[in-house]
Every structure is written in structure tokens, then in C-alpha cells.
Amino acid sequence: MPDKYTTLTPNLYQYLIDHRTEHDPVLAELAQATAALGPVSMMQIAPEQGAFMTLLARLIGARSAVEVGTFTGYSALCVARGLAEGGRLLCCDINEEWTAIGRRHWEKAGVAHRIELRLGPAVDTLRGLPAGTSFDMGFIDADKPNYRHYYEEILKRLRPNGVILFDNVLWMGQVLDANTTDESTAALRALNDFIANDRRVEAVMLPISDGLTLVRKRAAGEVG
């Protein structure tokens, strides 16, 4: 067992959520529009995760970002808001109906000019990027069996010290449940094990929402 930790009870997690500063009316409106879709709305990232992603984008001065898995555009809005002046976010998804909700709210938030949405399988979109494409930040939140492909495609285009975030890495705790053997769970377990031993990056797994892995690409020749 770790020697220093606090068990995150639901009340304590709520306390943590209540003590952040990001409160954006357009994000709240977008969350409402997403909730109106019904149970599928649980795919949207949690607001505290969005606040973290905006902060991270600002901290690293991100100008070029890519997202795999846009849904109704909540995480995209969070990242786009955190981009430096002139920054661009490439969004990859396959669903026109859900992403149309995002487009409307990106317009409303005044960040639509920063976002390019590409509809189609994300592996194809990433592999088809022009030579020389470079990213400061990536966010992976689509079909779990392809996470490893998304990782490789983004990592090779990531600048040294750039970051990639992976959503749902705890998968509601199923990564630790030996009785759960479906493809998505197996893919996430394999990815988590792979990243923990990947010398190309420095990685931490954060207990935000459903688990968020943050990796930083090491610079060439970096001793770590």
C-alpha cells in the first residue's frame, strides 16, 4: 500500500470539484445540451477534468493540439480555450450529429476559428496528416482498442516536452477486475502496462474522474 494517500470518498471528491475556479456559462450550457441526449451523455468528460485540461494547455503554452474523440465538443472547448493566441486544435470523430452540437457551442464561445473538425476514422485522419505536422498537446478519448494506435500516431508528431492525455485509464475500476476480459478493458490494461515501461515518455496516472494518464515526451538525449 502507498504510505501517504487520502481515500477519495464521494463527498471528498465533490469537495475537490467545488474548489476549482473554472466556471464557464457556455460549458455549462453545452453540458446541459449533452445531458439531454440521455445515457450516452456519460461519454462527456467531467467538468473538473475539463478545467484541468484548460489549465494544462495554458501551462505548456500549447499552440497546436489534437483530440481523438470529440463527441459533443466539451473537452475540445476546454482545450481550445487554453490555447495560446493563434493556436489550433484538430478534432477527430466519426459522428456528425454529436459533433454538430459541439460546433454550435464553439461558435458561441468564440473559439470556432481555432478548431478544425475532421469526420472519419481517427487512425486514417492521423496517418493522413501532412509531413511536418507537429503537436504540443494530444487528448485521446475514443474507441479503447485503438488507443495504442492513436498514441503512436500522436507521439511521433509531438514536440519534445509536449504532452498527451489518455482518458478512462481506470475504466470504472475494471482494469483491476480479473473477471472483466472484454476487448476495451484488455486494451486499456495493455496500454497502461506499456506506457509505464515506455522510455520515450515520462508518465503519471491521475485519479481525475475515470482516470487520466498524462505523459510528457522526453527530449532527445534526455536522461531519465
Ligand SMILES: C[S@@+](CC[C@H](N)C(=O)[O-])C[C@H]1O[C@@H](n2cnc3c(N)ncnc32)[C@H](O)[C@@H]1O
Ligand atoms: C468518450 S466520447 C468523447 C468525449 C469527448 N472527449 C467529450 O469531452 O465530450 C468518444 C467519441 O469517440 C468517437 N469515436 C469512436 N470511434 C472512433 C474512431 N474510430 N475514430 C474517431 N472517433 C471515434 C465517438 O463518435 C465519440 O464521439
